[in-house]
Structure formats: C-alpha cells, structure tokens
Amino acid sequence: MCSGGFAKCLGVSLMPLSVVCVLCNILLFFPGGKSVESEHITEQVWYFGGILGSGLLMIFPALVFLDLKNNDCCGCCGNEGCGRRFAMLSSILFAAVGVVGAGYSVIVAGVAINHGPQCVTHKNETHTEWSSPFSDGDYLSNKALWSHCKEPSGVVSWHLSLFSVLLVMGLIQMALCGVQVVNGLLGALCGDCCGCCGGSDGAV
Incomplete structure (x- = not known):
C-alpha cells in the first residue's frame, strides 16, 4: 500500500475515535445521566480532555492524513517526487x-479514574x-466502597466507564499517530510507491 493510501486509512480511523471522545466528554457533564449544578461536576471533566485533546486537536491530523492520498506529487521545482515527499514530511508535524x-x-x-467522581x-x-x-483509586479494587456515593444513582460506574473509554481511545489515537510518524518518514525518504508522476508522464 502507498504511504499516502496508508495515511488515509489512519485518518479514516481517527475520525470516529474523535467523535466518540467528544461524546464521552459531553456525557460526563451529566453524572449518572442526571443534570446537576456545575460545581458538582467532577473537576477533571472541565479539563475537556475528550473535547479538546482527543477531539478538536485530533481533527487536524485526521484531515491532513485523509488528504495525503490526493496531494499533488509532481509540481515542486521540477522535482517529480518533491511535492509528495514534502507532504509526507509535514504530516509528521x-x-x-x-x-x-x-x-x-x-x-x-x-x-480522573484514580480520583473518582464527585457525588452525594x-x-x-x-x-x-x-x-x-x-482520592487514591481504592474504589477500583473494592466495589463495596461505591456505596459511599448515595446520588446520583450509578455515578461511579458512569464516571469509570466513560473515562475508561477516553483512556483507551486516547491510547489508540496515540498509537495511530505514532504509526503515521514512521509512515511519514518512510514516505519522505523513499517517496510514494504508487509512482503517480511516472504514470502521468506515460500518459502524455
């Protein structure tokens, strides 16, 4: 597979992950599925990890990866592969x-997982x-402690489940972006294997 085509696959994978992270962060503003006053929402929710970190900031690399396949590789100072190589190099950033x-x-x-939710x-x-x-993650190994939270109903499982999803999705996103760093280096050093310039020259 071409380095540009592989980058496009990574971009396609990142988009739904970003949407899931944004939705999880939004749901965390409603502990246990209930609407509460803002001061009773767990502090880490306000850091917008899913909305900003794995959401908006992830949209930019995803869009860049998606466009690499279509990037013109034949118009850089007469050097046939220069455009494609530069695009792959910039994708690393x-x-x-x-x-x-x-x-x-x-x-x-x-x-947030270690700290636990805020509750009644x-x-x-x-x-x-x-x-x-x-405060020290003790509830993770002792489910009996969950009874300390009286309200909202199910707030501990809600908090733990959604932040766990954010944790896993974030790790997957980091891995995919790390793969693109390697793919971008290979594409910049070795060029794109599709040889689109050669194909266009042959058609003239």
Missing part, C-alpha cells in the same frame, strides 16, 4: 500534534453533602 492531544486526554482520564456522600432532610470520597 500534525501527527505530533495528535500525539500531544491524545496524550493530554489520556493523562486527564487517568487522573451524606444526605438528610436539611443538608446534602457533595464530596469526592475516592
């Missing part, structure tokens, strides 16, 4: 942006207390 964005999302998700830990007729009862 966008891949690095993708790695940074996904890495940010992974870090935020990891911290004490409630009576006159007072409702919100706090973060899991």
